[in-house]
Amino acid sequence: MPLIAVTVLHASAFQVTLLTAANWLPWLLIGLPVGAWVDRLRRRPVMMTAQAVSLLLVLSIPVAIWTGTLSLGDLLAVALLRGFAQVFFQTSWNAYLPGLLQPADRAEGNAKLQGSASAAQISGIGAGGLITQFAGAGGAMLVDAVTFVVSLLSLGGIRHREPLRAPAAGRRALAKEVGEGLRLVASDPWFRSFTLNGATANLFLTAYQSLIVVFLIRDVGIPTGRSAPWWP
Numbered sequence: 001m002p003l004i005a006v007t008v009l010h011a012s013a014f015q016v017t018l019l020t021a022a023n024w025l026p027w028l029l030i031g032l033p034v035g036a037w038v039d040r041l042r043r044r045p046v047m048m049t050a051q052a053v054s055l056l057l058v059l060s061i062p063v064a065i066w067t068g069t070l071s072l073g074d075l076l077a078v079a080l081l082r083g084f085a086q087v088f089f090q091t092s093w094n095a096y097l098p099g100l101l102q103p104a105d106r107a108e109g110n111a112k113l114q115g116s117a118s119a120a121q122i123s124g125i126g127a128g129g130l131i132t133q134f135a136g137a138g139g140a141m142l143v144d145a146v147t148f149v150v151s152l153l154s155l156g157g158i159r160h161r162e163p164l165r166a167p168a169a170g171r172r173a174l175a176k177e178v179g180e181g182l183r184l185v186a187s188d189p190w191f192r193s194f195t196l197n198g199a200t201a202n203l204f205l206t207a208y209q210s211l212i213v214v215f216l217i218r219d220v221g222i223p224t225g226r227s228a229p230w231w232p
Contacts, residue, residue, distance in 0.1 A: 017210040026083040043092040050089035055148035
């Protein structure tokens with residue numbers, strides 16, 4: 001989306017950074033309550049709903065390019081709403097694995113899950129660049145939409161069904177559960193170190209990612225490929 005903002009909408013550097021901020025803002029707004037809320041729900045339906053929403057949002061971008069109606073406000077809205085959907089997905093994804101596997105298999109399962117995620121991140125960057133060169137940024141968004149279809153089909157193929165969560169009468173207040181989680185992170189030296197490390201790394205990584213597209217295109221002069229999908 002930053003590439004579309006730069007090449008199609010000729011957005012300024014500040015406007016491009018707003019896209020990154022909109023994508024991460026939901027984690028600050030609802031990250032904590034969603035973590036507690038997901039524990040009360042079946043994770044698989046939450047993940048499927050989040051991926052379906054992301055699919056529709058991603059598809060809206062190439063459609064808007066095709067019809068000539070795309071605006072910066074559209075990109076910001078998609079980034080923000082997709083960010084909300086991904087908060088639900090990522091939170092549910094991390095909590096879903098323990099319910100699928102026996103305790104003895106969880107270490108191996110988690111290693112495979114994290115390994116596949118890392119492989120996708122590494123290969124996805126290169127593949128995304130090649131796809132964008134040949135199909136344009138809008139065409140790359142279409143390919144991105146296909147990945148959400150694959151995700152939905154994969155989740156739908158999981159035969160395991162989670163048990164119902166505890167009834168509302170037996171639950172504690174959501175704010176109390178969030179407070180307990182925060183106190184645990186603050187009091188445990190390992191959790192506290194992981195949290196501070198992650199927050200610091202994300203701060204500088206996000207700042208870098210917000211500007212890299214603008215720098216490479218406008219200052220370095222790297223070719224951007226097609227600026228629109230392959231259809232006429």
